[in-house]
Amino acid sequence: MKSLLFLAFSLFLCASSTWSQTADTSAPKMELAFNRYYDHKEIGEILQRFKTTWPQFVDVGSMGKSFQGREMWVLTLQNRKTGPENEKAAMYIDANIHGNEVQGAEVCLYTIWYLLENYGEIERVTKLVDEKVFYIAPTVNPDGRDFWLHQGNTSSSSRSGQRPIDNDRDGLLDEDPPNDLDGDGNILRMRKKVEKNGTHKTDPEDDRFLIRVEAGESGDYVLLGSEGIDDDHDGRLNEDGPGGYDMNRNNPADWRPPYVQYGAGPYPFSEPEARSVGNFLLNHPNIASVQSYHNAGGMILRGPGADYVSEYPRADLRVYDAIGKEGAKILPFYRYMVLFKDLYTVHGGFVNFAAETLGIISFTNELWSESQRFHTKERNRNARREFNDLVMMGSLYREWKPYKHPQYGDIEIGGWTKESSRVNPRFMLEETCHRNAIFTLNQAEHMPRVTLNAEMRSGPTEKTRTVRVTVTNNALIPTRTALAAQKRIGLPDFLGIRLRESQEIIAAMEVSGPAHNETNKIIPNDPGRLRLESGVGSKSRRQFQWIIAGEGPLEIYFESQKGGAKKTTVGS
Template sequence: MNRGLSILVALFATTTLFAQAPYPSRVDLRFDHWYDYTEMTQALHDLVQEYPELLTIESIGQSVGGRELWLITLNSPASGNDREKTAMFIDGNIHGNEIQAAETVLYSIWYLCKSYGVIDRITELIDERSFYFLPIANPDGREVWFHEPATPHFLRGGIRPVDNDHDGVSDEDGPDDLDGDGHITSMWIQDELGRYEIDEDDPRFFTRVDADDPPGGWSRLGEEGFDNDDDGRVNEDGIGGYDPNRNWPADWQPEWIQYGATDYPFSLPETRAIGEFLLDHPNVAACQSYHNAGGMILQGPSASYMSYPRADMNVHTAIANKGGEMLPFYEPMVAYKDLYTVHGGEDGFTYETLGIVSFTNELWTDKRMYGNGEDPSRDERTQFRDLLQFEDVFVPYHEVIHPTYGKIMVGGTKKYSSRVTPPWMLEEGCHRNFAFTMYHADEMPLLEWGALDVKNIGKNLWKVTIEVANDKLIPSRTGMASKHHIGSPDVLFCTTSDNNAVATSGTVRSIQQTAKLDAIDSENPARILVNKGIGSKSSTLFQFIIDGSGDVSLTYKAEKGGTISRVIELKEQFEPKTIEHKRAIPNPAL
């Protein structure tokens, strides 16, 4: 069984119950519970304290509100420094209301730690790779959602003041909790021309009357709120008013094109901190961002005029399609084609600017309600909320006196009613998304030496042909990085001694004697730049013509694929390599 398939089987086959019971953790965390910022901070520090052999924690910056952006590094130092390994960056909750994203990241840290030394494939994965986790990319928005009256959709952004209504004052007219129950619900008023009526079968709902029917007698006024600034409008200038996931320097567009983009890319301290961290960690080869609703595995491009190299698209599609098998009712999607256009998005930045294979997962889908892959009808949704959630997501309609409208009705669904995974369904969603992310991590480039052929072609003149192979889906250098010269190209070094020297070098297509050397044009033939890297599940043959005797040392360095080295004795020899995928030199024994 190949390694990518083995980790898929090991994690995908693990049920929610099985995830916890056999492998105890040193830290008791619950995944039927939402952690606010303070609780999440404590949970992260508890994990670091109990797993010091794997975890470190640091703040990579502060939010607009002064909250720390806590980042966890997960690495086994016994197998190398985290910066010397191929790494994955995983974040969540860049939108404040998308809370289960943070729990999914927390679950990932927790599960990896308790499985290290217990589950062989996870142990091997941690030994080979390093991971960077940022559970809460928008702590201010999360805190508003938890501790202030909110809706399923608010607060999406952060708390930096924005003058949304352009009256010279910021954030002065947001939603108001009219009845003080801690929820922002809907306001309804009796209106003889209103097109809604109270549902006679279920008075918790208003139903729109048909166009040919008489008026229903009710109109919706919007969400709870007053006209706090006396401009004739309600709730038009609440907290914030921007989108942190439109603030990245990749196809960024100004506000009149992309709502929420703010003044310029990285103008928000949260996005700047993440961007600077990634720029400082060029070993990151994979990124995963967790959002909260839709059941999607999103990849770029995010705009129709953007073009991605075909080879990179094939890699993204292969990983996303596997995710579609692991995550019931999720759909792999190309953002602009299957959803909508996004300018200045995070995964656009990580892939288009840094050459990192990146995905955004939208975690909850209503298709999970009945497990049948179908979007529930209104009646089915109501039954789910009644019988499985015990009506906990409703505020019954009741009268309130409004200073402008007089007697109105207030009520409806709470902030937990949609978008957020029901707590008792949370852990399975965390585990399946974690398993998909580990599959993605396991497909990061992993370079190996392949076949070796050393031939004497004259007195003290040697032809050394060496294969560098990558059995993983993700190349050591993406096509985007190669095309736009992002980061550093791969390099193969041949270190000689006083007894030998490299005369020329390059690549060849085969080891046949007639194979032509595609020599590099360089004053230093002992150093071969490999701009395209080692491709997806493939290999490259390199050749050095060496004059002399003794040993030479070969070192292949890839910014996102790690470093491998070996010493070669200048003598007649041939070493085939057992392979799993097509390589430049096939093994004649297969």
């Protein structure tokens, strides 16, 4: 009873209008439904509506084109009046690298909508838009998305892009795909009745389903696999469908060839979609945090993808753990996990590229947990059936129907539809959108926030002055991850001093020690531009000191690819 009440309450919440998530009760500036899935064309139109509604904050561009020529839309969201884009920490969010993992695109659209609708309404949102930059790409596999939405598929097919591949090495490309024989937009299952000669029998508890017979028992059915015919007459069904590679294994981070890592492609970034995203990240060194949306399983995943690096440095782990554990609270039924330890090995994954090649704090969320159906972690093998019957009016399942198969003769086709698992039931989509959007905005709030303070005093000699500069990072994410510092990824941070002609640097040193009163690190080379390879750490500060000869004010600057640019003037 308790769970039924809870379910009813959840349904009530989800049924309320989209703008219920805003602080204001007035109608939203832009109406957008979050109880449906949009195809690539519709996503393009929605992004343009964002630009038209909020031109001061939005730019819509393309990262490149997919194999079939679709634009790889990316929306840039920022307040241009508060400073140059490349001097602000940026968050990159994308989704749908696997064609069938669609709902991340709607989470991306919701994130954009939420930020724009609530600018000026919610203080933290306003601050985010003013201080940060968001790059949001709702679908980075637009061919795969449209294929999944508009063609017959299962919930698991197809992850790939649409470049034809000879999966069965018979010299022909994509010549034996699954076939939507009954034309219902799904790839279902096929079964054949073979009286007393089969491997399966009807489930006595529910005659819509088959169960395997026990040893010594005979069944009335054989299962023939997914809906399809032997298009190439090689005796096998559906063995060479569209695509057949994995763009989430095509990135240059611990990339391994296809004989080691299925779907890797002939070389890193061989696929135009993966290459476009990779180049976008390479060209935006201000990106300090990355979020990628997949489905399914309710997971907040971080790297490493494989044990080629045993673990991330301890300093980075503290950051990941803090964000991941917060995420597990924001997202009920989601677990914070490490890819290679808790799930499986991934070579050439996208978040691995972002984290391990580019030194960016990066997460992948596997959207939708089966536990969300009845809001319980209790294992119930019949949960999908009950959910279909009790909540979805039976719409997720197709009854068995007879079909005349060219190879198998009289068979039946039926089973679960492509929306029966992995994707959110549409009425439950908005909550997933909101909670995941908040998870990423939470990450964005943790991106580096640097302040620069400088003090000047006379001495140590009569004609010299001492300038002490404190660079503070008030955020959880460091200006450079420990991994970036270790591997010398990107540029170090720089703390510099601009001198007039009459001025001269006599010495530069880092101030350290528990009381910040030891000046034991003398910087011998290039004292006017100090190189901070390890950046400014998580919620910490670094202090430096210059001894200067010559009169007049001094301009101090701090430059960081991910921590932004700051400057201050001391002295007179």
